[in-house]
Amino acid sequence: METVNLKINNLPVSAPKGATILEAARLVGIEIPTLCYLKEINEIGACRICMVEVKGARSLVTACVFPISEGMEVFTNTDTVRKSRKLTLELILSTHDRRCLSCIRSGNCELQKLCKEFGVDDEQHFEGENPRYDFDDSAAHMVRDNNRCILCRRCIAACKMQDCAVIGANARGFNTHVGSAFEKDLADVSCVSCGQCIVHCPTGALSEKDDTDKVLAAINDPSKIVIVHTAPSIRATLGEAFGLPLGTNVQGKMVAALRRLGFDKVFDTDFAADLTIMEEANEFIERVKNGGTLPMITSCSPGWVKYCEHYFPQLLPNLSSCKSPQQMFGAIIKSWYAQKEGVNPADIVCVGIMPCTAKKFENKRDHQNANGYPDVDIALTTRELARMIDSAGIYFKHLPDEKFDNPLGEASGAGVIFGATGGVMEAALRTAVETLTGEELRSLDFTEVRGTKGIKEASYKIGDLTINVCAASGLENARKVLEEMAAGTSKYHFVEIMACPGGCVNGGGQPVQHAVVRNFVDLRGARAKALYEADAAAKIRKSHDNPAIKQLYAEFLGEPGSHKAHELLHTKYAPRPKYK
Amino acid sequence: MLKKISKLPFKGTPEQEAGLKAVIAECAGNKSLLMHVMQQAQGIYGYLPFEVQAMIADGMDIPLEHIYGVSTFYAQFALAPKGKYNISVCLGTACYVKGAQAVLDKVQAILGIGSGECTDDGQFSMEACRCIGACGLAPVMMINDDVYGNLVPDQIPGIIEKYRTA
Structure with a gap:
């Protein structure tokens, strides 16, 4: 070079x-x-x-x-450089809502940090007219407060990276502001709720819709049984919020913290990830055997599902009908588990801790209430959980390691890698290959679909079948794969799509890392490593070997793809307009 | 100035749509021609409402928000149609020093609309313009092709009333 x-x-x-x-x-x-x-x-x-x-x-x-x-x-x-930077900060502050104390990003704000570093202490240096904007809290998943926006355009770049570009800079000069076409609210444009704009925002202009009060109210209500389950990637990222190094697996401390917060049961969404694999692998095999619509595309990522509905409605038949692990979990909690425990599902409040803002949209979708109640009542992001732990006075770093409750706390290594791009594919292959061939796999590592590349492809020979697979993450990458499918030139049989680049470990609900980390550190790789290590160390690494899953099918569901499984664990999609 | 989005219902004709589609067909595939397409579209429709911008977005494969951003950045693009009577108040140097601002304020107060906007009944639109070459008559305004000079604000209600009842 x-x-x-x-x-x-x-x-x-x-x-x-x-x-x-x-x-x-x-x-x-x-x-x-x-x-x-x-x-x-x-x-x-x-x-x-x-x-x-x-x-x-x-x-x-x-x-x-x-x-x-x-x-x-x-x-x-130099002196000149420092003066220039200070002046720039003072000018930015001149139109900025400076009420830092009530700002969600106080203490983790890039602007605040710079002001401190450059000694900007006279925040009224340039007093004058200020633009004032209304909050946009129309969307299920987030709030936009343009009064805290510094017009850096990072959210616009993130939205473009996600192939949506529903936000941009409107008007000019003093009136410039970030918004959608014809000043529509976020709920009225084809935003897919991925939340990448939030994790790229340097200030408190963008944030998830906070649902922690609802959770606290449920915990404080003695008539409610509050059940929490944590998505695969949370254990790999929650530690960041408490100053632990990137990629620290904090599963044990996370469980301990959730118990101390007062949840009645602490379960693992990984269990439902295993369940998803059982249903999805079965659906794939059925489609291959019976000439169903191929390629089949995974449906775990609600941001991706919404994207498909808005932008590629013609490919909805390709989408697996499986609910996401979050929703499957809720459906099982309010049926099988409620029966076993002899409790009324109406008294259960099911809370998911998710890496994802789109999960807040997903749990309010149609066909996500199998038992007549919402499968999942509240979806919290990793950031919200971290705030709850902080405000409860729990000293996270000093917590003991505790174990999930059973039986829905039991999961395989296949479940845990769901949190990284390629993980669902690998987990599904472990089960699909053994089911199709009837033989035990010699190696469980499908390394071709691992790693943080945007599009990964591989070809596997299973018996006399050759299966071409692809894992794409980030919607700009997904679009390339989808355009081939729409044109009928796709060679794949099975495709995994995750809305966020790198998969859930880099989800829109994860702890915010400043741009300096995003620009110079392999955030996705470091977080994913924790999940692959957990898989490698797991005693059970295949979803169909998970004893709790076996018990669930034996006692309740029958076979994968059974009528009951369809009622509880599968869902429907519908095209959504690109413009409203 | 923030541009106000017109609430008047869109009344595009099939001929206008065919005209815009022809422009788009010529330019699709070259995204750098967006401004040109928008100018042509405004030529056809007189303004760039949601329906027109959405057609451009789909035809040019450019996000709608991007097009809207361009349409609100440049003064030349209008988000409201022209009324049956379009009032242009000259704010050129000569008119300005002779009190055109007071004339403009009066027009806006009577019609209840800002520059680049159209009344809800579609009768009047107004805009501030630069020198129309009648500085000797300053301050000047035009209603469609009629020129009014040596204006004082008190004359404005009578002039507008004439068109309202016309």
């Missing part, structure tokens, strides 16, 4: 040709602050916080987009 030699703050640096000043500085441990910059998706040099001095240049330059050159001399921390 061709390298370029330059000096940054008098330190010699060799960096690859084409690198930016920001990237080169990173190589010698110099951090240049950024606000608008997101690697590859928002390189627009708009916010002017990353200004640096370049010897010989007429004015300061934006380090995030300025390419390095041979012999260049850069200074990132």
Whole structure:
């Protein structure tokens, strides 16, 4: 690789040709602050916080987009640079809602952090007219408060990355604001609820709709049995909210924290992931044997399902009819479990801890109330759970490791890898291959579908069948795969799609990591690693070997795909308009 | 200025739709021609309502929000149709120093609409314009092709009333 030699703050640096000043500085441990910059998706040099001095240049330059050159001399921390950054921050603050105390991102806000670092203490430096915007809380999953928006356009880039682009910059000059076409509310446009805009927002302008009060009310109601279940990826990310390193598996502490919060039972959504595999693998085998619609596409990701309904309604027959693990879990809790425990399902409040904002939309969909009650009453994101733990005075780091309750706390390694892109595919293959061949697999690792690449494909020979599979994550990647399907040129039989890039570990409900982490650390890989390690260490690694799953079918459901299973565990989809 | 979105029902004709479709067919595949298509569309319909922007979005494979963003960024694009009578108040230098702002304010107060908007009954639209070359008559306004000069705000109600009853 061709390298370029330059000096940054008098330190010699060799960096690859084409690198930016920001990237080169990173190589010698110099951090240049950024606000608008997101690697590859928002390189627009708009916010002017990353200004640096370049010897010989007429004015300061934006380090995030300025390419390095041979012999260049850069200074990132001069008086001029600091003054420029401070001025930029003061100007941003001049139209910003500065009530930090009541802001959801206080303490984790990129703007607040920079103001502290650059000593911006006179927040009224530029007093004057302020634009004022109404909240948009129309959507099931999130709230937009444009009064806290700094117009960095990161959410717009995230929405475009998700192939929706339902938000953008409207009007101009002082009136510029982030919004949807014809100023429609988010609920009235084809937003898929993925929440990627939220995790990319530097401030408190975007946040999940907070449902923690509903959960606390249920816990405090003695007539309610409050059952919580945690999605596969939560154990890999919750620790981040308490300062633990990326990719720390906190399953034991998470269970302990949930018990201390007062939940009556703490179960594992992984159990329902195993159940999903039983139903989905069976559905796939049926489709292959009976000439059903292929390729079959997974349906665990509610953001993806909504995307399909809005943008590719012609492919709805390809979508598996299986409910997502969250919804399957609720359906089983309010039927089999309620019967076993002799409780009235009306008294059960089922709470899902999810990596995902779209889960808040999913549990309110039609055909998601198998027993006459909503399968899942409340879906909380990882962030909401972290806030509940904090406000309850639970010292997370010092909690003992505890175990899930049984029987719905029992899960296989196949269930736990659901949280990473390719995980559902791998889990399904473990079960489908053994079912089709009747022989035990020698190796359970389908490594071709692992990793954080946007589109992964593989071909497997199963008996005399050749099965072509694909795992796509991030809706921009999904679109490429879907366009082939729509054109009838797809070679795949089975496709896994996750709305968020990297799968649930990078979901829109996960702890917010600042842009500096997103830009320079493999967030998805680090979080996914914790799940694959948990799978490798699991005694049971195939969904159909999970004893609790066997018991559920033996006692209650019969066979995968049975009439009862269909009633409880499968759902319907309907096209949604692109515009309203 | 924030552009107000017209609540008047869309009344596109099949001929207009065919005209826009022809423009889109010519330009589809080259997204950099978006501005051109929007200008042509405004030429055909007089403004760019939701229905027209959605047609462009589908035809050009560009997100609707992106098109709306462009239409609210540039002053040349209108989100409201022109009324039966379009009033242009000149805010050019000569008219401005002779008190055009007071004339403009009066027109807006009487019609209850802002610049670039249309009344709910579709009768009147208004806009501020730059020099129409009648500086000797400043301040000046035009209603369709009629020119009114040497205006004082008190004359405005009478002039508008004339068109209302016409």
